[in-house]
Each structure stands twice: as structure tokens, then as C-alpha cells.
Amino acid sequence: MSAVRTSPDITMALTVDGIRAAIQPALERLSATARFREDTRDYAYDDVYELAAHGVGLTGIARTEGGAGGTVRDVADLTITIARADSNVAQALRPTFLVAHQIAARHDVPLRAVNLERLRNRALFAGTGNERNGGASGSVSTTARRVEGGYVINGRKYYSTGGLYASYFSAQALTEDGTVVHFTVPVDRPGVDRLDDFDAIGQRLTQSGSTQLTEVRVDDDETVVMADSIPDNPWRGSFAQLYLAAVQAGIAARALDDAVQYVREKGRPIKHSSATRSVDDPYIRQTVGEIAARAQGARAAVLLAAEALQNQRGLRREQARHAGAEAAVTVAQAGVVAVESALRAAELLFDVGGGSITDRSLGFDRHWRNARTAANHNPRQWKLAVAGAYHLVGEEPPTTGLF
Numbered sequence: 001m002s003a004v005r006t007s008p009d010i011t012m013a014l015t016v017d018g019i020r021a022a023i024q025p026a027l028e029r030l031s032a033t034a035r036f037r038e039d040t041r042d043y044a045y046d047d048v049y050e051l052a053a054h055g056v057g058l059t060g061i062a063r064t065e066g067g068a069g070g071t072v073r074d075v076a077d078l079t080i081t082i083a084r085a086d087s088n089v090a091q092a093l094r095p096t097f098l099v100a101h102q103i104a105a106r107h108d109v110p111l112r113a114v115n116l117e118r119l120r121n122r123a124l125f126a127g128t129g130n131e132r133n134g135g136a137s138g139s140v141s142t143t144a145r146r147v148e149g150g151y152v153i154n155g156r157k158y159y160s161t162g163g164l165y166a167s168y169f170s171a172q173a174l175t176e177d178g179t180v181v182h183f184t185v186p187v188d189r190p191g192v193d194r195l196d197d198f199d200a201i202g203q204r205l206t207q208s209g210s211t212q213l214t215e216v217r218v219d220d221d222e223t224v225v226m227a228d229s230i231p232d233n234p235w236r237g238s239f240a241q242l243y244l245a246a247v248q249a250g251i252a253a254r255a256l257d258d259a260v261q262y263v264r265e266k267g268r269p270i271k272h273s274s275a276t277r278s279v280d281d282p283y284i285r286q287t288v289g290e291i292a293a294r295a296q297g298a299r300a301a302v303l304l305a306a307e308a309l310q311n312q313r314g315l316r317r318e319q320a321r322h323a324g325a326e327a328a329v330t331v332a333q334a335g336v337v338a339v340e341s342a343l344r345a346a347e348l349l350f351d352v353g354g355g356s357i358t359d360r361s362l363g364f365d366r367h368w369r370n371a372r373t374a375a376n377h378n379p380r381q382w383k384l385a386v387a388g389a390y391h392l393v394g395e396e397p398p399t400t401g402l403f
Contacts, residue, residue, distance in 0.1 A: 056078065126161060150219040242305055255342070267279075386403060
């Protein structure tokens, strides 16, 4: 598909229900073409830009600020819906929703006004702090050389999710004295080179490859030097983790859709079955029922965790810290449920048919591959251990951004 943007109507007042109705045709196209596009590495530029034009990134932002209104639950629900159509697209939109969530949740977030205006203009974001530099996890080797009025950036970032769709790219670099500088620049800035080199077994169309930064000029008003002060609620990564869980819930829901459609339209009972139609086979019914239960469990866990994040807004000092820790644990637990539900649902999908259900033309293997790849963002063993420590002895989760 060609990378042609749909012109946004930024004068129209947005609502959550209005956005969901407006994007339905694009979601239907994404759903219908997902397996073909993965086979040919064909990115859904037109449909993604249509989602942006209808204001998906403004879900959760107050209507008084040009958003659609809505809660964290509304955002999570919308994410599940997009992931159900195409989990690669939902994952590619993650950086945009992260920016939007920061704006919705905090009035003191750096560059809030300028990024809010970008979202109103239907911009898409990409960003990553990750590098493949051989250092410890989270280490930064990208450099920021001080020049008059700003910095010059050199380095290479990886996992630049949504990079080819994006209007703006955010990352971080180290100055000569070891200061971490966060920056956001337009993707067409000279020296910014977005590479389509992501090569995982799943999430192949999330555009999570490299961004090469070569002598990129960044002005002072495009940078933020993070302070060392500890906020009331230091768990700033909970929404990012919730988003990953919502993508998993969408994968589980899509596995259910495909199981039902296959059984109804293509399935044949095994020779010794008591049924003459697959829809009447008791074991097929049991399998589809379990897939449905897994999908429902994932969705319920995600939406419950979204409410926990919503409920912590407006709190200060000790209340904020207590609510933040509890919400981080709730999100971690939801992440485990969502991951294991998606993996199990994607596996069970193959039990509703015989050998024919493994045909490459169906592309059903992508659900497990996508769920498995997304699950590797953060080990769920850590999530379980952190949750257990919190319940047993009140130990707070790490503040690494992964909880």
C-alpha cells in the first residue's frame, strides 16, 4: 500500500464512540488483509493513517483539550479492538498512545503543549531507548555533543516500534559528562534514517527495527534533561505494560474469531466423531469454549488493570505512592494472564481442525508467533515474583519502567 496520508478533520469534536464507529471500515480492511500483508511484508500505511486521521491517538485526552475524552479503560478497550484486527498495527501505535497517556495523566509532563498540538494534528510517534550495543540492558551509547543552541546526536537505536509510520521520533543520548538527554525530532530531520530491519519470528510488521542517527541536530526546545527528583508515584511505566497486555488480549480474541470461522466454514469432524458437522462435535465445542474463556479472561484482566491506573489519578504524596505500587502490581498480574491466555488460545486454535488448519494460506501460526514475541518484552517470571513479594511482605515493585 502507498504511504498516502488521509487528511484529518481536526475541527470536528471527537468522542470515544465516534472514533470507534469511524475506524470500523479501516479495522475491517486490516483484519481481512493481515495474513497477506505479513507474507509480503506489506505495511498498511493507508489504513494506519486513516486510524490516525480519525483521532485514535486522542482517546483518553480531555475534550476540553481537543481530545475525545474517555478513561484508561476506554484506551485499553480500543487497543484490544485494534489488536483483534491486526496486532502488528496495535503494537506499532504503542508509542503514540504512550505520548497521549502522559498528556492525559500529567500536566507537568515535559513538552506537553507541543506534543498535545501534534496529536491534535494527528501525528504519530515512534521512540525507543533501546540499543544493541553489547552493554548492560538499558545502557546508552548514543552520544549528544553540545553545540550552540542544542546538541548533535550520533548513534543507533533498535526496537523503534512504529518508526516507518511515525511523524516524530523520540530517544535518549548521553552527553560528555554522562547526562541523559531526551529528545524528539521530526522523522524527516537530516541524519535520521529509519531502517526496516526488524527480524523477529513474530510482530514482523510492527516496524520495530533500527533508527540510525548521524549528526542529527536537536535544538534546546526539543530536548529534556530529566531531573533526579523522585515523583510521588515513581511507577511511570505501568501504562506501557498495560498496553502490551491489551495487545495480547486482542490476539486471544482474534484466535477465537478464527477458530469460530474455521469450524463453521471449513471444519470437518474426524472419522469416529459422533457428529456430522464440526459445530456439533463435543470436543470442538469444548476447545472453542476454552479459547473463548481465555480471551475473556485476558480482556477482563486488562480492563480491571486499566481501572486501577485511572483511579490513581489526582492522588498526591503517600496516597499516590501506595496507589501507584498497587496499580503496578495489578498491571503485572494482568500482563501474565493476558500473555498466557493469548499463547494458549493461539495453540488451541489448531485443535479445532485437522491437518488442513495448518495450511500456510490461513496464516494462523502468526497469532502464536506474535503473542510469543510480544511476551518477550518483559519476562513474566519477574512479574509473578514481584507480585508475590508485594502480597507477602509489601515489597514495592521496581521503578525501572517495566512495572
